[in-house]
Amino acid sequence: MSTLKAPWQTMAKSPRHPLIDVEEPNLMRDVFPYDQIPRTVFDGITVDARPAAEIWMTDTTFRDGQQARTPFTVEQASTLFDLIHRLSGPNGVIRQSEFFIYSDRDREILEEVRSKGYRFPEVTAWIRANPADFELVRRAGLKETGLLTSISDYHIFLKFKKSRRQVLDDFMKVVRAAAEAGLEAIRCHYEDVTRADFWGAVVPFTEELMDFSAHSGLRIKIRLCDTMGYGLPYADAALPRSVPKLIYYLQREFGIPSRDLEWHGHNDFHKVHINGVAAWLSGASSVNGTILGFGERTGNSPLEALAVEYASLTGSTNGMDLAAITGIADYMRSIGTVIAPNYPFVGSNFNVTMAGIHADGVIKNEEIYNIFDTGKILNRPLGVHITDRSGIAGVGFWVSQQLQQQGKPPVDKRDPRVAKIFEWIEAQYADGRVTAISQEEMQQQFQLHFNQTA
16 A cells, blocks of 8 residues: 655755755854954945835744743733734734743733734744644644744754754754644744854755745745844845845745745844844845843844834834833833833833923924824823923923813913922022932922912
C-alpha cells in the first residue's frame, strides 16, 4: 500500500540561494567589535523605497512588554486589551496582539481576551521553535502563532551550539507541524536579523519558507526582529543593519507581499521609532509595538507613537480613538507604573509650559506652543506648570483654565487677584524655595482669591 504524501514532502527543487553552512560563526567584528561602539557602514548602494500600500500596527504588550515588568494580572490584561481595542478602532489599525501561553495565568489571560469577541486586535500566540511549545498552540485552537526563529550566528552558534543547517531544520519541523495542524498562518520571528549573515543564512532560510508556503498553502509571515536595536533607517547603509535594504532584497528575491512583512524594533540606540517608520516606508505593512514602549532592556516601538505617526503618514486616524492613549497612561499610573514627566503624548509635562514667555504666547493663541489640539485629540488640554520662571502670564493662564472649567470667563493677567497669587509665588522663591508650586497649593490660592469673590 502506498502512502500519500503532502505536496511539500515531495519538494526537490534546487535552491537559488543554498544555505552557507559555515564551520565558524560570522560575528562581523568589523561592524560589531564589542569593545567599541558598533560601526555604521555605508556601502555606496542605495535602494529605492517602496512604501506599503496599506500599513498597520501589531501589539506585543502582553509578550515582549511583559518581559520588562511585573506580569499583568488577568484583570489588568483585560482592561489594557480593552483600551488597545479602543485605540485600534473598528478598522484594525492595530491588527493583532500576541500572548504567552505557557503558564495557567497566561492561558487564563488568553481566554479572557478571546472571550471579548473583538475582531481587532486578533489574538495570537508566541512560542519557541520546539514541538512541545507548538502543542500548546494546537490545544488552544489558535489560527496563528509567532515562532521564534533566531537567525544570527550569535544565537545559532553561541546560544544553540549548533550549525546553521541544524537550527534551520529544527525551525522547519515546527513550520511543517503548523501546516499539518491546519493553522491559517505562522509568523517566523527572525531574531537578531540585524546581526545575521543576510545572504548566507537569512535569504536561504527565507527561500525554504517561501517554497514551503507555495507548496503547502500555509501563509508564512516574516517578522524582522531588531533584537539589539542595531537597525539603521538609512537606505545606503550596509546589510544587515539597513532596514530599507533588508526589506528591499527580501521583496526583490521572493516577491513577499508587504502584508507578510513586519518590523519589530528595540530602542538600544534611540532609533526604535524611526526604524519602524523606515520599515513602513520601505515596504513592510506592519510594525510591532507595545504600550508606552515597554519591552526588553530599552523597550519596543511605542504604540502611541506609531498611532500618531500612522495618522500623520496616511492623513487619517482610520477610526482610531487617539484619546485612548491618555486612558492607557492613566490606567498604567493607577497600577503603579511611573511614566517619565517628559514622555511624549502622556508624560505629566508633555504639553505643560513652564516659561512665562511661553504662557504669554499661549494666552494669545495656544497653537504657538502646542503641537496640535491635544485637548480634542488626546483629551489632554494644554497646561501650565507654575515655577519661578512662569511669570504673571503663566499664573494668569493657570487661573483662566480653572475658571473655564467652572464655566466662567477667563481673566487678564493684569487682574489684581492674579497679581496677589503671583506675589505669593514670588515670595516663596525669594525665601529660598527651589521646588515647583504644587497643584494643591495653587488650588488653595485660587480658592482664597477667586472662589470667594468670582
